[in-house]
Amino acid sequence: xxxxxxxxxxxxxxxxxxxxxxxxxxxxxxxxxxxxxxxxxxxxxxxxxxxxxxxxxxxxxxxxxxxxxxxxxxxxxxxxxxxxxxxxxxxxxxxxxxxxxxxxxxxxxxxxxxxxxxxxxxxxxxxxxxxxxxxxxxxxxxxxxxxxxxxxxxxxxxxxxxxxxxxxxxxxxxxxxxxxxxxxxxxxxxxxxxxxxxxxxxxxxxxxxxxxxxxxxxxxxxxxxxxxxxxxxxxxxxxxxxxxxxxxxxxxxxxxxxxxxxxxxxxxxxxxxxxxxxxxxxxxxxxxxxxxxxxxxxx
Amino acid sequence: xxxxxxxxxxxxxxxxxxxxxxxxxxxxxxxxxxxxxxxxxxxxxxxxxxxxxxxxxxxxxxxxxxxxxxxxxxxxxxxxxxxxxxxxxxxxxxxxxxxxxxxxxxxxxxxxxxxxxxxxxxxxxxxxxxxxxxxxxxxxxxxxxxxxxxxxxxxxxxxxxxxxxxxxxxxxxxxxxxxxxxxxxxxxxxxxxxxxxxxxxxxxxxxxxxxxxxxxxxxxxxxxxxxxxxxxxxxxxxxxxxxxxxxxxxxxxxxxxxxxxxxxxxxxxxxxxxxxxxx
Numbered sequence: 100x101x102x103x104x105x106x107x108x109x110x111x112x113x114x115x116x117x118x119x120x121x122x123x124x125x126x127x128x129x130x131x132x133x134x135x136x137x138x139x140x141x142x143x144x145x146x147x148x149x150x151x152x153x154x155x156x157x158x159x160x161x162x163x164x165x166x167x168x169x170x171x172x173x174x175x176x177x178x179x180x181x182x183x184x185x186x187x188x189x190x191x192x193x194x195x196x197x198x199x200x201x202x203x204x205x206x207x208x209x210x211x212x213x214x215x216x217x218x219x220x221x222x223x224x225x226x227x228x229x230x231x232x233x234x235x236x237x238x239x240x241x242x243x244x245x246x247x248x249x250x251x252x253x254x255x256x257x258x259x260x261x262x263x264x265x266x267x268x269x270x271x272x273x274x275x276x277x278x279x280x281x282x283x284x285x286x287x288x289x290x291x292x293x294x295x296x297x298x299x300x301x302x303x304x305x306x307x308x309x310x311x312x313x314x315x316x317x318x319x320x321x322x323x324x325x326x327x328x329x330x331x332x333x334x335x336x337x338x339x340x341x342x343x344x345x346x347x348x349x350x351x352x353x354x355x356x357x358x359x360x361x362x363x364x365x366x367x368x369x370x371x372x373x374x375x376x377x378x379x380x381x382x383x384x385x386x387x388x389x390x391x392x393x394x395x396x397x398x
Numbered sequence: 399x400x401x402x403x404x405x406x407x408x409x410x411x412x413x414x415x416x417x418x419x420x421x422x423x424x425x426x427x428x429x430x431x432x433x434x435x436x437x438x439x440x441x442x443x444x445x446x447x448x449x450x451x452x453x454x455x456x457x458x459x460x461x462x463x464x465x466x467x468x469x470x471x472x473x474x475x476x477x478x479x480x481x482x483x484x485x486x487x488x489x490x491x492x493x494x495x496x497x498x499x500x501x502x503x504x505x506x507x508x509x510x511x512x513x514x515x516x517x518x519x520x521x522x523x524x525x526x527x528x529x530x531x532x533x534x535x536x537x538x539x540x541x542x543x544x545x546x547x548x549x550x551x552x553x554x555x556x557x558x559x560x561x562x563x564x565x566x567x568x569x570x571x572x573x574x575x576x577x578x579x580x581x582x583x584x585x586x587x588x589x590x591x592x593x594x595x596x597x598x599x600x601x602x603x604x605x606x607x608x609x610x611x612x613x614x615x616x617x618x619x620x621x622x623x624x625x626x627x628x629x630x631x632x633x634x635x636x637x638x639x640x641x642x643x644x645x646x647x648x649x650x651x652x653x654x655x656x657x658x659x660x661x662x663x664x665x666x667x668x669x670x671x672x673x674x675x676x677x
Contacts, residue, residue, distance in 0.1 A: 147492045172494035182485040184414065197406045198493050 100124055101146065101246060101279065106154035108141050108301075115141040116152065117301035123279055123294075125245075128272045130288040130309075131281040132389065133298035139281035140179060142298070143250050146279075147176055159245055172199065175239030177249040181231045183223035188215060191223055192237060199242040209237040213267060229260030236267060247271060249280035253287065265290055285309075285318070286383045297389065316389060319344070320362050321382040325352035330374045341368045351377065403499040404506065411507020415473065416514075424469045425515035431461050432519040436526040454523050455542040459619045462516070462546045463612055468578050470512055470550045474557020475574035477504045478669065479564035497670035505558065505662065512550045516543060541622050545654070549615040552657035553581070556611075558665040581612045589613070600636045607633065608649075611657040618650035 101123040108116040116138040123129045131139040145152040148167030156163040158170040183191050192206040210216045213233040218226060226234060232252065239247060252268065253261040269291060272278050282288060288295045288309050295312050297305035307315060326334045328351060335345050335353055343365050346354040355365050362381055369376055415421050435457045478501075481487035490500060520543040527539075557574055564570035580588075589610070593603045607613045617634065621643060637646045 144488075149488060149491055168494050168496055171492065174492075176492045178485075178489055178492070180485070182489055184410070184486060186414075194406070194410055195493060198403060198495055 104155040108152040128278040130292035137298040138301035175244035179250040181235035189219035201241040318384040319356040325377040407503025408507035415511040432523045455539045470553035471557040471574040474554040475560040475570035478561040479570040480567040555661035
């Protein structure tokens with residue numbers, strides 16, 4: 100378990116983290132959700148003992164202030180921007196494996212697990228952004244840590260690399276490990292997290308399960324659905340009758356909003372009425388939408 | 399502090415130094431010049447009471463004074479500041495290592511390759527002397543090489559002080575080059591100038607010389623190599639007459655050790671205890 104009690108971190112007059120408190124149970128995946136500057140990365144650095152703070156943090160029962168080295172040995176960390184020494188991929192992993200007292204065969208094993216085995220002789224500088232992220236993930240997995248802490252793990256990845264990377268984290272989580280990850284994307288939270296801790300101006304303003312967070316903040320998924328011209332009116336009225344908010348027609352389709360996270364609901368409705376769907380796209384709520392929702396909710 | 403972690407970190411630092419093209423260039427230049435000095439030195443004659451290995455070591459002193467402080471100061475100054483600037487220091491510290499282990503690992507990991515290149519330069523020169531049939535002063539030759547290692551350790555410590563206080567490697571290099579100029583080029587001039595301007599006595603001039611590790615190395619090396627301490631001038635004569643040859647060497651070695659220990663401790667305490675954060 101990771102427990103954060105009343106943690107405050109100031110840089111001069113700026114309170115980057117302000118009296119943050121929450122706990123992460125064993126086997127849970129918790130997302131730190133917030134816009135840039137919300138205090139997510141600073142809080143992660145406090146958990147890792149990289150920054151001084153007031154308050155208390157315990158990792159697996161160890162107080163970070165008293166036993167930072169032991170606490171760090173329980174954590175696999177993936178920074179927002181992985182930075183490596185100018186060494187070959189396998190040598191980098193071997194170096195950190197020795198520091199983390201991992202078995203001798205573990206470097207090759209983790210590189211294989213993240214799909215970098217064939218790139219092990221390349222220098223880190225020769226790897227793409229996605230590969231570097233995977234390399235960092237491999238290093239985080241070296242000592243099979245109890246806790247995995249990921250700081251915006253997909254922020255620098257393209258769509259394909261992002262999907263691949265999220266799958267890797269999901270696999271890890273499904274093995275019963277504890278994961279804390281920061282993000283400003285609600286779709287990642289839905290996909291991975293059991294709980295979302297919403298941070299704003301350094302404070303924890305909400306700590307809920309993702310669907311409860313959506314419900315409380317009135318967040319809906321917007322969907323552009325394209326249907327043949329002759330079906331547009333019929334489809335719009337069918338969806339309205341099914342309780343789906345139709346925002347308006349646009350081109351060959353219309354924009355609808357789905358509450359509660361069941362994005363397929365409008366598609367099922369249309370298919371049940373034999374209305375052909377030519378295509379669709381999904382727009383997740385942005386961080387601004389989330390924070391607006393939190394403000395409306397009184398946070 | 400775990401010795402195991404220190405050795406792992408030192409090993410990584412050493413491997414990186416040995417791959418560094420500047421370090422390779424430095425080592426090659428030092429070795430080439432050492433051999434060159436040997437080849438242009440006169441055959442079997444004796445100069446200032448020094449012959450064979452001793453004379454070669456004496457010739458190498460100026461080479462050491464030029465190269466060793468420069469590489470020790472620069473590599474020391476960028477060791478922490480460089481990693482801090484490119485973000486790898488914070489990533490390293492997110493693993494189960496302490497700042498104290500990182501610091502000691504860096505010190506050893508840089509010192510070992512510098513000592514390696516000193517050994518290589520002296521070794522090649524030594525082989526050259528042996529091939530030319532030179533003999534005598536072999537212990538003094540080895541002692542001069544050891545003194546060079548001590549000079550490297552002291553200026554590496556000074557370089558680490560610079561590194562601990564610098565956020566950018568470029569700024570750290572600038573300060574390191576200034577210190578090199580100060581210790582090596584301006585050192586003698588500074589002592590002479592201060593002595594004249596302030597009308598210092600010989601005792602004060604000797605004390606002033608002790609404030610410069612390069613000067614201390616120079617005096618110690620000459621005393622080790624030559625029985626004729628007069629070649630050090632009036633200050634050397636004063637020092638030897640006051641403290642005895644062994645006494646002066648002991649003082650000089652102690653001062654060099656202090657030049658290693660004090661900056662090392664200052665940088666160590668600042669980096670690992672006072673500045674706990676690497677944000």
